[in-house]
Amino acid sequence: MENxxxxxxIVVVTALAFDFTNGFHDTANAMxxxxxxxxxxxxxxxxxxxxxxxxxxxLSVEVANTISKGLVDETGIRxxxxxxALVGAILWNLLTWxxxxxxxxxxxxxxxLIGATIASAGTGAVHGDxxxxxxLLPAIAAPLVAGLAAMFATRFSYSISKxxxxxxxxxxYRAGQxxxxxxxxxxxxxxxxxxxxxxxxxxxxxxxxxxxDSNPPTWVILSAGLAIALGTYIGGWRIIRTMGKGxxxxxxxxxxxxxxxxxxxxxxxxxxxxxxxxxxxxSGSVMGAGLGRKGGAVRWSTATRMVVAWxxxxxxxxxxxxxxxxxxxxGDWGTAVVAVLLVAASVAIWRISRREVVDHSNVNxxxxxxxxxxxAIAAVTPPPAGTVTEELTATIPAPAPAPASDSAPAV
Amino acid sequence: xxxDWAAIGSVFxxxxxxxxxxxxxxTLGVAGLSRRERAAAQxxxxxxAVTGAYVCFAACAAAxxxxxxxxxxxx
Numbered sequence: 001m002e003n004x005x006x007x008x009x010i011v012v013v014t015a016l017a018f019d020f021t022n023g024f025h026d027t028a029n030a031m032x033x034x035x036x037x038x039x040x041x042x043x044x045x046x047x048x049x050x051x052x053x054x055x056x057x058x059l060s061v062e063v064a065n066t067i068s069k070g071l072v073d074e075t076g077i078r079x080x081x082x083x084x085a086l087v088g089a090i091l092w093n094l095l096t097w098x099x100x101x102x103x104x105x106x107x108x109x110x111x112x113l114i115g116a117t118i119a120s121a122g123t124g125a126v127h128g129d130x131x132x133x134x135x136l137l138p139a140i141a142a143p144l145v146a147g148l149a150a151m152f153a154t155r156f157s158y159s160i161s162k163x164x165x166x167x168x169x170x171x172x173y174r175a176g177q178x179x180x181x182x183x184x185x186x187x188x189x190x191x192x193x194x195x196x197x198x199x200x201x202x203x204x205x206x207x208x209x210x211x212x213d214s215n216p217p218t219w220v221i222l223s224a225g226l227a228i229a230l231g232t233y234i235g236g237w238r239i240i241r242t243m244g245k246g247x248x249x250x251x252x253x254x255x256x257x258x259x260x261x262x263x264x265x266x267x268x269x270x271x272x273x274x275x276x277x278x279x280x281x282x283s284g285s286v287m288g289a290g291l292g293r294k295g296g297a298v299r300w301s302t303a304t305r306m307v308v309a310w311x312x313x314x315x316x317x318x319x320x321x322x323x324x325x326x327x328x329x330x331g332d333w334g335t336a337v338v339a340v341l342l343v344a345a346s347v348a349i350w351r352i353s354r355r356e357v358v359d360h361s362n363v364n365x366x367x368x369x370x371x372x373x374x375x376a377i378a379a380v381t382p383p384p385a386g387t388v389t390e391e392l393t394a395t396i397p398a399p400a401p402a403p404a405s406d407s408a409p410a411v
Numbered sequence: 412x413x414x415d416w417a418a419i420g421s422v423f424x425x426x427x428x429x430x431x432x433x434x435x436x437x438t439l440g441v442a443g444l445s446r447r448e449r450a451a452a453q454x455x456x457x458x459x460a461v462t463g464a465y466v467c468f469a470a471c472a473a474a475x476x477x478x479x480x481x482x483x484x485x486x
């Protein structure tokens with residue numbers, strides 16, 4: 001760790017910032033149904049999920065070791081490319097959080113890597129096959145698998161015990177939901193915290209700090225685990241609201257079926273070597289559980305918005321990353337410009353979010369702030385790069401620290 | 412392009428079967444406990460239902476343990 005160059009330090013900090021956004025973006029996956037059905041108090045739920053994410057981060061380094069392999073050519077990848085990829089991923093995560101839409105953090109990261117690699121090494125460096133088999137197919141399969149499982153499970157569960165009321169029933173489903181949500185959190189920690197570890201390790205290898213084929217150093221594991229846990233604890237309340245209340249109305253019995261289906265699908269897929277995005281799985285299972293109950297309904301408008309966000313995730317993150325990469329290519333000052341832009345855009349997004357605060361106190365309120373959502377969607381639809389520059393001019397004097405750089409001291 | 416249909420299929424099958432089975436078993440367990448609740452309210456006992464419920468919950472706990480084992484054994 002002697003010759004730790006500035007760019008490497010920036011990459012590490014940015015990777016941890018991404019990890020942080022990953023955490024609060026994905027709190028909803030584990031805890032949205034638990035919170036919306038009242039199985040756990042919001043604050044307790046996020047604390048539990050954060051702890052399990054942290055524990056999960058230490059369980060194995062296998063995912064970290066395989067990260068990014070296969071999708072792009074790792075040879076000759078420079079720290080700047082990784083930095084640009086992270087910029088794209090972070091901005092997309094923040095934008096989707098602002099509009100309260102669950103989207104896959106892994107897709108954002110992969111999109112960022114693809115975009116930055118194309119800008120740096122041309123389209124030849126991206127494996128189209130891998131794109132289809134690792135990104136597109138799972139994105140379609142995940143909600144279907146989890147959704148169907150949750151739907152049948154819900155239907156079956158209701159046919160076994162029709163009117164579920166009484167103290168024992170309430171307690172039972174509460175415990176069941178907590179257990180399955182815990183499993184999802186744990187699995188999320190092992191998968192997603194390790195993606196960041198993998199990225200940081202990749203950057204360290206690219207920067208020549210550690211030897212190729214090394215395992216992630218301990219400080220990387222520790223800081224990545226802490227960043228994702230902190231993000232989880234802060235809680236992406238906007239996304240939790242969409243997932244827990246916006247898609248459908250869940251009763252405890254359905255919440256349990258949804259969460260169990262999600263946990264099973266995530267574990268089965270990662271064990272059988274066909275990785276599914278946690279976000280897609282959980283969204284699918286929530287909708288499935290909604291359809292499984294008689295009289296249950298899915299709000300298709302919300303679902304449609306969500307699917308649009310999924311489709312945009314990869315190209316949008318790729319586009320931003322490609323732009324960022326072409327700017328960092330201009331030299332060290334270019335990298336600095338991108339860093340400043342990232343901080344400015346993050347501050348801007350955070351400021352916009354303060355206009356309509358969603359937190360643990362109002363996360364279960366059903367009314368949707370449609371004004372904000374439609375306005376923000378409108379801002380998302382054109383290439384996000386345009387909004388970034390506009391935001392820059394608007395907010396560059398802002399002295400406030402960016403939320404995205406909260407994890408900086410962890411270096 | 413090589414699409415691994417076998418992997419997709421097995422993920423599909425395993426998820427579906429495991430989820431439905433788990434939820435069903437758990438629902439039975441909960442139903443057993445609520446039968447005890449009702450029985451207790453009438454002054455009866457429901458030993459069989461309660462035993463069944465605990466067997467169901469034990470099966471679910473085993474499934475959770477297996478899940479944790481899968482998460483840890485990824486190395």
